Amino acid sequence: MTYNIGLLGLGTVGTGTAEILLNPDGRSPLLRDIRIHRVGVRALNKPRTVDFEPGVLTTNLDAIVADPEIDIIVELIGGVERARELILAAIAHGKHIVTANKAVIARHGDEIFSAAQTAGVYVLLEAAVGGGIPIIQPLKQSLGGNRIERVTGIINGTTNYILTQMQDEGAAFDDVLAEAQALGYAEADPTADVDGFDAADKISILASLAFGGRVRYEDIDRQGIRNISPADITYAQQLGFTIKLLAIAQWSTAQNSLHLRVGPTLVTNHHPLASVNGVFNAILIDADPLGQVMFYGPGAGKGATASAVTADLLNITALLQSEKLEDGLHPLLTCTHTDYCPITPTEAVETRFYARFLCGDRPGVIGHLGTCFGDHNVSLESIVQIGYHQDQAEVVVVTHDVREGDFHAALDAIHGFEEIDDIHIASVFRVL
Amino acid sequence: MTYNIGLLGLGTVGTGTAEILLNPDGRSPLLRDIRIHRVGVRALNKPRTVDFEPGVLTTNLDAIVADPEIDIIVELIGGVERARELILAAIAHGKHIVTANKAVIARHGDEIFSAAQTAGVYVLLEAAVGGGIPIIQPLKQSLGGNRIERVTGIINGTTNYILTQMQDEGAAFDDVLAEAQALGYAEADPTADVDGFDAADKISILASLAFGGRVRYEDIDRQGIRNISPADITYAQQLGFTIKLLAIAQWSTAQNSLHLRVGPTLVTNHHPLASVNGVFNAILIDADPLGQVMFYGPGAGKGATASAVTADLLNITALLQSEKLEDGLHPLLTCTHTDYCPITPTEAVETRFYARFLCGDRPGVIGHLGTCFGDHNVSLESIVQIGYHQDQAEVVVVTHDVREGDFHAALDAIHGFEEIDDIHIASVFRVL
Numbered sequence: 056m057t058y059n060i061g062l063l064g065l066g067t068v069g070t071g072t073a074e075i076l077l078n079p080d081g082r083s084p085l086l087r088d089i090r091i092h093r094v095g096v097r098a099l100n101k102p103r104t105v106d107f108e109p110g111v112l113t114t115n116l117d118a119i120v121a122d123p124e125i126d127i128i129v130e131l132i133g134g135v136e137r138a139r140e141l142i143l144a145a146i147a148h149g150k151h152i153v154t155a156n157k158a159v160i161a162r163h164g165d166e167i168f169s170a171a172q173t174a175g176v177y178v179l180l181e182a183a184v185g186g187g188i189p190i191i192q193p194l195k196q197s198l199g200g201n202r203i204e205r206v207t208g209i210i211n212g213t214t215n216y217i218l219t220q221m222q223d224e225g226a227a228f229d230d231v232l233a234e235a236q237a238l239g240y241a242e243a244d245p246t247a248d249v250d251g252f253d254a255a256d257k258i259s260i261l262a263s264l265a266f267g268g269r270v271r272y273e274d275i276d277r278q279g280i281r282n283i284s285p286a287d288i289t290y291a292q293q294l295g296f297t298i299k300l301l302a303i304a305q306w307s308t309a310q311n312s313l314h315l316r317v318g319p320t321l322v323t324n325h326h327p328l329a330s331v332n333g334v335f336n337a338i339l340i341d342a343d344p345l346g347q348v349m350f351y352g353p354g355a356g357k358g359a360t361a362s363a364v365t366a367d368l369l370n371i372t373a374l375l376q377s378e379k380l381e382d383g384l385h386p387l388l389t390c391t392h393t394d395y396c397p398i399t400p401t402e403a404v405e406t407r408f409y410a411r412f413l414c415g416d417r418p419g420v421i422g423h424l425g426t427c428f429g430d431h432n433v434s435l436e437s438i439v440q441i442g443y444h445q446d447q448a449e450v451v452v453v454t455h456d457v458r459e460g461d462f463h464a465a466l467d468a469i470h471g472f473e474e475i476d477d478i479h480i481a482s483v484f485r486v487l
Numbered sequence: 488m489t490y491n492i493g494l495l496g497l498g499t500v501g502t503g504t505a506e507i508l509l510n511p512d513g514r515s516p517l518l519r520d521i522r523i524h525r526v527g528v529r530a531l532n533k534p535r536t537v538d539f540e541p542g543v544l545t546t547n548l549d550a551i552v553a554d555p556e557i558d559i560i561v562e563l564i565g566g567v568e569r570a571r572e573l574i575l576a577a578i579a580h581g582k583h584i585v586t587a588n589k590a591v592i593a594r595h596g597d598e599i600f601s602a603a604q605t606a607g608v609y610v611l612l613e614a615a616v617g618g619g620i621p622i623i624q625p626l627k628q629s630l631g632g633n634r635i636e637r638v639t640g641i642i643n644g645t646t647n648y649i650l651t652q653m654q655d656e657g658a659a660f661d662d663v664l665a666e667a668q669a670l671g672y673a674e675a676d677p678t679a680d681v682d683g684f685d686a687a688d689k690i691s692i693l694a695s696l697a698f699g700g701r702v703r704y705e706d707i708d709r710q711g712i713r714n715i716s717p718a719d720i721t722y723a724q725q726l727g728f729t730i731k732l733l734a735i736a737q738w739s740t741a742q743n744s745l746h747l748r749v750g751p752t753l754v755t756n757h758h759p760l761a762s763v764n765g766v767f768n769a770i771l772i773d774a775d776p777l778g779q780v781m782f783y784g785p786g787a788g789k790g791a792t793a794s795a796v797t798a799d800l801l802n803i804t805a806l807l808q809s810e811k812l813e814d815g816l817h818p819l820l821t822c823t824h825t826d827y828c829p830i831t832p833t834e835a836v837e838t839r840f841y842a843r844f845l846c847g848d849r850p851g852v853i854g855h856l857g858t859c860f861g862d863h864n865v866s867l868e869s870i871v872q873i874g875y876h877q878d879q880a881e882v883v884v885v886t887h888d889v890r891e892g893d894f895h896a897a898l899d900a901i902h903g904f905e906e907i908d909d910i911h912i913a914s915v916f917r918v919l
Contacts, residue, residue, distance in 0.1 A: 071776060075632045082631060082633060083631030086631070086632070187777045189621075189625040189628075189629030189630070189780070192629050196621075196798065196805075197795075197798040198621070198794065199515030199517065199798060199801045200507045200793065200794045200797025200798060200800075325762075327762070327783060330759070330762060342794070344506070344507065344790025344794060345794040346619060346784065346790060346791055347785070348619060348782070348784030348785075349782075350782060350783075351759060351780065351783065352779060352780030353778045353779070353780075358777055358778060359776070359777050361776060362630065362633055362774070362777040363629075364632075365631065366628065366631060368632075369632065370819065373817050373820075374809070374810075376817075376818055377806070377810045377815050377816060378809045378810035378817075383808065383809055384809060385805050385806065385808075385809040385810075386517055386805045386808055386809065387515070387802065387805045388805075
């Protein structure tokens with residue numbers, strides 16, 4: 056049996072998806088059961104690289120989501136408000152949804168999945184996280200025997216490209232950003248990427264799947280990469296670390312709660328995530344009893360994202376062919392949880408830290424720093440005067456696992472002594 | 488609705504699976520719908536770490552596969568003949584099958600999948616390849632929009648452990664093998680691992696899924712790791728390569744056929760597979776339009792393999808809850824192909840080669856080797872006198888992509904001149 060899809064948006068990913076569906080040779084035989092019925096675009100007369108039958112293209116997206124002949128809506132217009140409206144309308148009309156839109160799911164997932172549950176339809180979103188890397192489906196279908204302990208991801212290609220270039224070329228953030236913008240790897244307004252919003256959207260989706268509860272976007276501790284200096288990258292390297300923008304969702308069994316964060320993080324050079332470079336993404340999952348698995352691949356791009364969209368289309372088609380929807384949806388592919396995950400307060404999280412200080416170069420500075428940390432229960436792994444910067448000594452501190460609250464109390468105490476002791480905090484990052 | 492399983496075998500993986508099923512807290516809620524009804528063991532009175540209700544343990548495996556109350560049989564006894572017999576009997580009784588047994592699937596998959604198709608039951612085998620790494624399910628369900636070009640795997644943990652140790656310690660194969668046997672990483676009879684049989688079983692399974700056709704075990708070009716010397720590892724390192732036992736299934740579009748091989752292969756040090764060390768496994772897939780994705784994790788072990796077995800159990804349970812089997816099985820989770828993949832003859836495969844020669848140290852030797860390769864259309868990337876061994880010069884050759892047939896013709900010519908020219912072929916490996 057053939058199923059009709061309505062494609063909303065014919066940009067890069069929409070075009071890539073259409074190219075797969077219109078050229079099924081050598082791919083899954085099930086693709087022949089999927090037919091592009093309507094494609095919603097902004098303007099009909101734009102030159103395009105794929106050809107459709109007359110009447111397929113339309114600018115009336117509201118008509119597509121209401122079209123009784125359509126079984127599955129593929130939402131690829133991006134953005135939040137209009138996408139939310141179209142997805143909810145399509146669900147109300149009994150359509151299954153495939154989307155690559157992390158923002159709309161991260162911010163309105165509760166509303167969308169509740170509506171889908173009521174309407175008895177699937178909402179699949181493999182393309183929303185990790186581009187072409189299969190990660191949503193494995194989380195839903197392959198790891199259910201485990202207790203997930205931590206999800207750690209390099210899930211924003213733009214920032215990973217920038218950090219890789221900064222490391223390889225010793226260049227400053229602003230210069231590499233400008234270069235990335237010229238190459239099309241970064242947007243004209245780079246905020247969503249470089250300030251960690253995109254990674255926060257994605258980790259909230261992964262966390263919700265991994266830990267079986269909803270996640271509020273505002274519960275994510277978020278820090279971008281603008282404040283990473285070439286000095287930090289160099290010193291991190293000298294200490295055996297690479298700086299990556301990591302998105303982490305970590306379950307605390309002791310506190311029975313979840314901590315979510317996005318921020319620049321030092322990773323030891325032999326860690327599998329340290330060698331994930333350029334625009335590649337990787338997601339590492341720690342689980343009991345499985346251990347550690349990693350999924351690695353292209354985090355964006357036409358073909359990669361279209362591959363993920365097509366995977367969802369194939370899965371819905373396969374289910375429609377083999378199940379009776381009145382008997383209920385496939386329980387691993389639906390989102391039934393309605394409770395929110397309890398959140399670990401940031402100050403109670405245990406992690407390691409890297410901090411760089413600029414100090415007047417006089418005796419006792421290292422001792423003073425050491426004492427200050429010790430007074431606040433912050434145990435140090437190393438404290439090294441590592442270089443000079445404009446006549447000031449640069450001192451780098453790496454801690455053992457400590458409570459974030461204790462670490463920040465120590466920093467406040469050090470900060471309080473700034474004027475008398477001439478110690479300035481230049482940068483602070485977590486260490487994995 | 489609850490489903491009853493019959494577990495055949497209560498060794499390491501069986502015990503790990505039972506531990507998950509008997510302790511569902513914090514795991515997939517669907518686990519509560521799976522009940523261990525019978526467990527088939529060799530002896531009832533052996534001490535065990537898991538407790539079952541009285542009557543669950545039995546030594547009568549034939550009764551389990553015929554038990555009308557059982558829905559799913561989990562085959563974990565290993566081996567080939569008895570496993571085949573029990574699986575076929577279970578299928579004939581309408582049971583779904585979950586197995587971790589790569590050998591029985593690689594050798595009798597055609598018979599088993601045909602029987603399953605006739606009986607309308609699922610045969611899932613996530614645990615058969617890559618231990619806890621989700622790879623079978625992603626191949627079936629996440630990559631269907633692609634044309635798969637190549638599957639490249641480090642899929643035998645024992646040999647990867649041995650090669651990692653040889654590289655890290657500069658030790659000889661025999662010494663590291665003895666150490667691995669003492670640690671339990673290698674079997675008393677290591678043939679299945681070190682001669683590449685296990686990796687061949689696994690690549691035949693991956694290839695069959697990736698390329699949608701059956702594969703004959705005897706069509707796999709198989710070479711083990713016994714002939715890798717510390718000298719080769721050192722020279723490979725000097726040239727920027729790491730030696731790995733790779734299993735490769737590669738589709739040739741030009742020849743419209745598949746080449747399958749297992750053998751020691753030089754991998755450039757910045758390739759993602761080069762840093763997969765110890766008992767870890769990784770599978771890299773090249774696909775169009777996706778690009779390159781890698782799945783990495785523990786290739787063996789109680790918890791990892793039990794995680795994969797449980798994934799299959801959850802998937803079958805989810806399908807049984809949401810589908811009507813009389814409407815047909817889920818098309819992505821069944822194996823319907825009955826044709827065999829056309830095979831590329833080894834001599835027609837294009838690949839790069841590394842070869843080490845021991846030569847009398849006299850003028851003209853390098854020129855003679857170079858001419859011999861040139862005469863047979865073998866284009867060289869480098870030819871270097873890299874060291875000395877027992878008063879003989881060691882010359883290492885790395886080729887560009889060449890036809891295997893041409894390369895071996897050149898080697899035959901060189902071999903023919905052995906006595907006159909004092910050139911001996913010490914080792915030959917492919918280069919990725």
